[in-house]
Amino acid sequence: MYDVIIRGGTIVDGTGAPPVTGDLAVKDGRIVEMGQVDGSATRVVDADGALVTPGWVDVHTHYDGQATWDDALEPSASNGVTTVVMGNCGVGFAPVRPGDEAGLIDLMEGVEDI
Incomplete structure (x- = not known):
């Protein structure tokens, strides 16, 4: 017995x-x-x-802040994304020194407003 059977779909295996x-x-x-x-x-x-x-795999996201309040990272998860890369725009939330969190949040709010 299998755990799951997906029946009758158009299978694209990623190999070309x-x-x-x-x-x-x-x-x-x-x-x-x-x-x-x-x-x-x-x-x-x-x-x-x-x-x-x-x-x-989504290699360009802006989820650095959203990951702190949305652990499902909607809408990516509902669109089949299983892995995201964060911090690749030169600005990110990690690492951050203790005490610098508020400044980083202000910076990211400005970036997201663009």
Whole structure:
């Protein structure tokens, strides 16, 4: 028995191979079968008409401040982003010396207002 089967989606595997319509089976957090998957699962997702892709990596974000109050980093998480890179614009929240937090917050509020 699988943990999850995603059925009937258009699978884009990230290798550059053409998309295929099929199923994915997941067990213990890993994809263990792709194609026409027989068997059962604790959860079955109907992906007909949807893309099934690896998680996206967003290499340019401005989440440095938002990460302190929004641990889901919406809307990225709901759009398939599983990894974000922060602090790549030359301004970020880490590291910050104790006592310098308020000044950094003022700076970032000004940047975000732009």
